[in-house]
Amino acid sequence: MSRTAPSAPEPIWLPDPAEAADSRLARFTDFVAARTGTAHADYRSLHAWSVEDLPGFWSAVGDFFALRTTGAWDRVVDDTPMPGTRWFSGARLNYAEHALRSGEPDDVALISADESGATAYLTWGELRSRVGALAGWLRRQGVTAGDRVVGYLPNSAHTVLAFLACASIGAIWSACGQDYGAEGAAGRFGQLEPVVLFAADGYRWNGKEHDRRAETAALREALPSVRVTVEVPVLGLSPAGYGDAGTVDWADALAEPADCVFEQLPFDAPLWVLFSSGTTGTPKGIVHGHGGVLFDHHKLLGLHLDLGPGDRFLWYTTPNWMMWNMIVSGLLMGAAPVLYDGSPAHPGPGRLWELAAAHRVTVLGVSPGYLQGSAKAGLEPGRDLDLSALRVLGCTGAPLPASSYHWVRDHVGPRVQVASTSGGTDIVSGFAGGAPTVPVWPGEMSAPLLGVALEAFDRDGRPVTGEVGELVVTRPMPSMPLRFWNDPDGTRYREAYFGAYPGVWRHGDWMTRTAHGSVIVSGRSDATLNRHGVRLGSADVYAVVDELPGIRESLVIGAELPDGDYWMPLFVVLEPGRALDDGLRDTIRAAIRTHASPRHVPDTVIEVPALPHTRTGKKLEVPVKRLLQGAAIDKVAGREAVDDFSALEYFTRFARA
The missing domain is CATH 3.40.50.12780 (ANL, N-terminal domain)
Structure with missing residues (x-):
């Protein structure tokens, strides 16, 4: 990759020493030191140990949280390369038993x-x-x-x-x-x-x-x-x-x-089947196990989000998305999930902030789009509502631009930690995110999560730091899928994640490991903007354009054409009352040239009435690209996989024209 990461910004949030020392992560670090005889002075040291000694780390998670297993097992993890790694063979347990074991009857x-x-x-x-x-x-x-x-x-x-x-x-x-x-x-x-x-x-x-x-x-x-x-x-x-x-x-x-x-x-008994979005064919049934989910969610929710008894946990989601499964797992920690059924913007754009205040929510999860919408609506949730209980603001679904970190600090509260997270339905967990003992840098995820051997691979399959590469995981995680449903020999599973690098999980995102240990995710690698050999993630464009006054949202694609040309249009949805005139086009181009990349200024800027998304809110870049390259709409996405199929049909008509 030829594009390098920017120099390290100053942290926008630093852990309070007393609060960090009282976190479960700090107590877990002490627990590990007592049982191994090796102290870890900081998170980076603890993380390095967690991926070098997988049996030691995951057995420590189980013992620290007193996870209940029966049956005889003598190995935490076997030596089978991914996929096919077995965890805690012989152990028996039940997810629901742990979800229901906490709490006094009247709480x-x-x-x-x-x-x-x-x-x-x-x-x-x-x-x-x-x-x-x-x-x-x-x-x-x-x-x-x-x-x-x-x-x-x-x-x-x-x-x-x-x-x-x-x-x-x-x-x-x-x-x-x-x-x-x-x-x-x-x-x-x-x-x-x-x-x-x-x-x-x-x-x-x-x-x-x-x-x-x-x-x-x-x-x-x-x-x-x-x-x-x-x-x-x-x-x-x-x-x-x-x-x-x-x-x-x-x-x-x-x-x-x-x-x-x-x-x-x-341990590997199936717990649930989650489905892929279905934008590239029949939705894939992704099977996760009782044990893998139980161990991983204790790590993510208990250590990284510091959830525990007395906490209130609200993440805006629906049962279509793996974050529903994650919020139910709040019960594992003795926290009370707050379920909301409805639009996040009804009766007004501040609905989620109002729920957080009303229910004394301690960990709130939203999308980048919700934060940007709150900013554009001029909301002042930290001033107008009692959010004194809120300590962590989670965000996932798409890369979070640096400007949103500043907005949260200035308009929600300076002591609210932004925990931007990257993960997915595939692992029903995260790869990178926040931690109560690690600073937060604008536009970045604070660190790889414990137990996740996360790397950025260059085009030759070598790990790089300070450069954009493929997001890969080089060692197994217990929450990786057991299998795909109706995939008896595992062919589809292997092709989905292990086809590019045998024995290494390739997730399909662009990622940068920074010198100070954080992670930057730049969007899907199958939607990369590759102009004149210089690659840029679409998220870098959205971070600039979607912040501009008058722009509701945007979508950019880079399409290889049959004559060898490369066409890079930018589609924008405007706020009511705005018009796409030459002045706004010039503003958009100048902003991209200055703040994203001078080599990725779009060939044209086109107004559209709406953009298509998956039902979990991700922009359908690849289907739009394929439509513009001449593919039939029934070959790029199923009707039920798209939030607004008419928005996708618009691009079919556009391509014909």
Whole structure:
């Protein structure tokens, strides 16, 4: 790679010495020193040990958090190269047992809020009781370990209860939100051949109630393996009754009390199946295991986010996205997840800040777009709301520009730590992010996460520092997928992550390891802007353009054309009342030339009415590029994978013109 990283900026946030010394990460560091006889003076030393001694590190995580295993195991990790590495062979455990073991019976365990303004609280006693009752009902339906149970549900307490009940008996869970139509949900669930379907009557979004009973009926018809459907009354609509195989009301499924009984499962027993976005074909079912998730989420939430009993944990998400799984794992730490079902901008752009204040949230997670939207709306959450409980602001989904770090400091609070994180559905965890003992630099992730052997590879497969390279992981992680669903010989799995560098995980992002230990992610490597041999991540362009007044958002692609030319257009969506005139075009070009790269000034700037995204908010750069190169729309993305398919269709018409 020829583009080098900028010189180190000054940190925008430094750990408070007393708070850092009292963090779980500091206590874990002392715990490691006591058991190994080697002290670690700083995070970089601890991280180096964590990837050099994988058995020592992961066994320390298990012992520090007192994770419960049964059965006999003599090796933490075997010597099989990735993929295929086995962890804690012989150990048996259960994710749900750990999720439900904390908390006094009358303490709040789960908070649910929605657009209607209603808020519901579940105590730890109620949570355990209802999970036990629902698990008992599932057992009476004949559901056993390995069976699949699916949820067509919004982000509500019902979804958490159904998942935990399944996990407690060893059934495999999968869910998607009801913004998917029946066809899109069936394209995922149909692969699993589920035996039980949980389906809500509808959901709320942007001030409207959406009745999904007809879609549920169509979904039920598309899933012949389903023996019974549980109707979940989110909107309070009349029961529908789905098919001759049987329909049960949610209240009836919970009617018979039962204690929680946790099946002791192999470490690599499947816990859930998450699905890829489906923008490059049929969504891939990604299978994760009880043990890998349990260990990794304790590390990420307990050590890096410092979550624990008494904390409130809100991350804006839906069941379509792995962050839903992550926020449920807040229960592992004894923290109370705050579930929000609705638009983050209804009834106004400050909705998430208001929820954080109302519920005394300590760790809040949002998207880069939400922070940029808050800034453009002129919000002053630190001034207008009581955010005194907030100590960590997580951010993921796309690279976070440096300007957003400054906005958080100036308009949310100078002691709020920005924990920008890079990870993914693939590992249902993170590669790089924050830590309570590490500074924060604007535009950067503070450090690789513990246990993650993260490197940037140049084009020859050599690790580089201070240069942009491919994001790779050179040693196994327990949360890497067990397999893809319906991939019996592992071919698709190997091709997805290990085709470029045998035995090394290639994630598909551009990344820089800085000299001061931080990580900069520059966007997807398959959407790289490669002009005249000089490569630039699209995120570098967005960090400049999306901050400009009048620009709502932008999308840039670099398309290789049949005649050998390279065309690099920039598409922009404007704020209402703005026009794309020569003056604004000149402003955009000058900003890119000055603040991103003079070699990546777009060939043309084009206004479009909207941009297409995945349902988790990622811009569809590669599908747009392929459309402009002449591909048919049905070859680049499935309708159900896109938040606004008409926005993608626009680019088909544009390409023809």
